[in-house]
Amino acid sequence: MSHDISNAPNAIHIQDLTLSYDEHRVLDGLTLHVPAGSITALLGGNGAGKSTTLSTLLGFVRAQSGTVLVAGIDPGVAPDAARRRIAYLPENVALYEHLTAIENADYLLALSGDRKDRGVITDALAAAGLQERAWDQRLGGFSKGMRQKVAIAVALLREVPVLLLDEPTSGLDPRATADFNALVRAVRDRGTAVLMVTHDLLSAADVADRIGFLEGGRIVEEVAASGTERFDVRALHARFAVASKRLAA
Ligand SMILES: Nc1ncnc2c1ncn2[C@@H]1O[C@H](COP(=O)(O)OP(=O)(O)OP(=O)(O)O)[C@@H](O)[C@H]1O
Secondary structure, three states: OOOOOOOOOEEEEEEEEEEEEOOEEEEEEEEEEEEOOEEEEEEOOOOOOHHHHHHHHOOOOOOOEEEEEEOOEOOOOOHHHHHHOEEEEOOOOOOOOOOEHHHHHHHHHHHOOOOOOHHHHHHHHHHOOOOHHHOOOEHHHOOHHHHHHHHHHHHHHHOOOEEEEEOOOOOOOHHHHHHHHHHHHHHHHOOOEEEEEOOOHHHHHHHOOEEEEEEOOEEEEEEEOEOOOEOOHHHHHHHHHHHHHHHHO
16 A cells, blocks of 8 residues: 655654763653654564654653654643554553453543543444454453454554554564554554564564664664565664664673
């Protein structure tokens, strides 16, 4: 599918961001723009600052200098307003074990002020690929893939302009990964800006419109998908391996 995002506004706007934890400079002039209706994957070695980037968008940490805007809102100044515009899937999705899938969705939507009817929730669980017999089961026995489906159903229902994903496919098998990626594309096609932090190069190449490599606290290279071949995965792998080795050194 051709996906022209050249004129879309940036739902995620990060410009010249600098952030240190005490003396440790983690982000150093980071610039990253994610237009509405597009998916950017952020790759980088362990400790490169990927999760910290998400934390600044969520207003959990404040940068020392630079600009961060989420749908035009500075999360450093108005964290609650920014978070209302964000659906966030952390690596280990926090759901309630003793509640059913529907009860989890109902409760989480109530917490974010986005209450929906049961029929709307079950439609979203179905769209997320959760089988009907699981809807009224407690989450205690769910696999990671099933939990991700509940979480993305909630994200779908919140209809927010920004979706942040932290390592969403780690621990998912290839089938579950493909299903998850299809859902992320569906969210993107609704006009949401998606930023996905990942080590999973294949998944990034499958789902993203752009891939940014984070190294030394900034994006050192950004590649865009083009045509039917999308990305040259071999070249990306070589690039990624070099960056990871440098960070580990
Ligand atoms: N709250 C904190 N206080 C101090 N240092 C921190 C804090 N959070 C992260 N760091 C440090 O900042 C650096 C970047 O961490 P971050 O979690 O953003 O990296 P990452 O790219 O997400 O790594 P990974 O791929 O391992 O999850 C690391 O060196 C980490 O130890």
